[in-house]
Amino acid sequence: xxxxxxxxxxxxxxxxxxxxxxxxxxxxxxxxxxxxxxxxxxxxxxxxxxxxxxxxxxxxxxxxxxxxx
Numbered sequence: 001x002x003x004x005x006x007x008x009x010x011x012x013x014x015x016x017x018x019x020x021x022x023x024x025x026x027x028x029x030x031x032x033x034x035x036x037x038x039x040x041x042x043x044x045x046x047x048x049x050x051x052x053x054x055x056x057x058x059x060x061x062x063x064x065x066x067x068x069x
Contacts, residue, residue: 005042017050019057022064029055033067 009015017024028036028043028051035055038048058064 007042007044007047009047010044017047017054019054019061019063022058025051025055025058025064029064031068033065 009017028041030036035052043051055064059066
């Protein structure tokens with residue numbers, strides 16, 4: 001039996017999602033530029049929605065690529 005994943009943002013309130021930190025956001029984006037789904041990333045639904053918003057903001061400001069080159 002596998003153990004359940006714990007949301008790293010719920011477990012550590014100091015760690016925050018922010019569009020200005022592409023290194024943290026890059027962990028949740030594949031090499032092709034797709035956002036990793038919740039079942040793979042282990043983030044709760046609340047933080048997954050927030051992650052999607054922050055990744056989109058970072059893409060608009062050209063901090064993250066829209067697709068792989």
